[in-house]
Amino acid sequence: MNNSRSIPSLSPEQVTFYDEFGFVVLEPAFTEPELDALRRAADELLAQSGPVLPDNPRLQIESEQIDAQPVVRKIEPIIDVVPALGDLVYDRRMTGPVAQIFGEEGFLFEDKLNYKPPFIGSHYPLHQDYAYWQEHTDRLVTVTLLLDDATAENGCLRFVPGSHKQGLMPRDDDHPRHIQEAIDDPSISVDAPGLAGSLVIFSCYTAHHSFPNRTDTGRRAILYTYNPAVDGDTYPIYMNRHTQRCLDWLSVQ
Numbered sequence: 238m239n240n241s242r243s244i245p246s247l248s249p250e251q252v253t254f255y256d257e258f259g260f261v262v263l264e265p266a267f268t269e270p271e272l273d274a275l276r277r278a279a280d281e282l283l284a285q286s287g288p289v290l291p292d293n294p295r296l297q298i299e300s301e302q303i304d305a306q307p308v309v310r311k312i313e314p315i316i317d318v319v320p321a322l323g324d325l326v327y328d329r330r331m332t333g334p335v336a337q338i339f340g341e342e343g344f345l346f347e348d349k350l351n352y353k354p355p356f357i358g359s360h361y362p363l364h365q366d367y368a369y370w371q372e373h374t375d376r377l378v379t380v381t382l383l384l385d386d387a388t389a390e391n392g393c394l395r396f397v398p399g400s401h402k403q404g405l406m407p408r409d410d411d412h413p414r415h416i417q418e419a420i421d422d423p424s425i426s427v428d429a430p431g432l433a434g435s436l437v438i439f440s441c442y443t444a445h446h447s448f449p450n451r452t453d454t455g456r457r458a459i460l461y462t463y464n465p466a467v468d469g470d471t472y473p474i475y476m477n478r479h480t481q482r483c484l485d486w487l488s489v490q
């Protein structure tokens with residue numbers, strides 16, 4: 238764990254940008270050897286998360302297959318599977334910007350790794366994460382660490398600038414968490430590309446989505462969401478329940 242406080246977090250301009258638009262992309266904060274180690278951790282996570290079956294509670298699976306094989310879209314939670322992913326949670330490069338935004342330290346709230354695989358990586362419809370988390374504090378901030386370059390072509394995150402100031406937006410009748418189709422207009426959101434090692438930080442109210450990945454390389458990203466320390470360490474109750482369900486499922490395979 239790297240808790241050095243000398244690492245600069247957000248500049249005044251980045252704070253202003255985040256306050257105004259609800260997201261900010263930071264220059265790469267991780268070196269190539271560190272990224273390689275994390276990419277290996279992402280591979281190990283895939284290998285250790287159990288069979289790629291639709292009822293594996295740790296996995297989301299792409300609807301398209303590659304060579305008639307199912308392909309993982311997302312794994313959640315992740316920190317109990319690979320120690321290097323647990324070590325990253327309180328790395329100051331992840332938590333420094335969050336502490337600056339909260340004005341106090343944060344606790345991990347949720348952890349996941351999105352794979353966005355080559356050729357078949359699917360889109361994410363426009364949504365606000367808080368729609369999923371309404372029974373919790375709404376002071377939640379997600380730090381996305383890009384393991385690969387994220388581009389418009391491979392389906393980088395896209396945000397609706399300023400949407401974090403609007404509260405929860407009207408949602409689809411068919412899907413209680415997706416923002417109404419009428420609002421799901423690509424022209425209201427902007428690409429947030431970044432080089433591998435960059436951090437993409439956004440509020441739980443910032444509406445976001447991503448387009449499919451039709452390129453020949455994956456676009457992996459680790460997403461850790463934090464809550465302010467004043468709201469307590471909810472992970473042992475909220476997320477560990479899900480972790481236990483994943484472990485129980487695996488134990489009977």
Ligand SMILES: O=C(O)CCC(=O)C(=O)O
Nearest residue numbers: 351361393394445446447
């Ligand atoms: O990785 C992406 O493209 C979107 C991620 C996202 O919106 C989510 O996991 O909630």
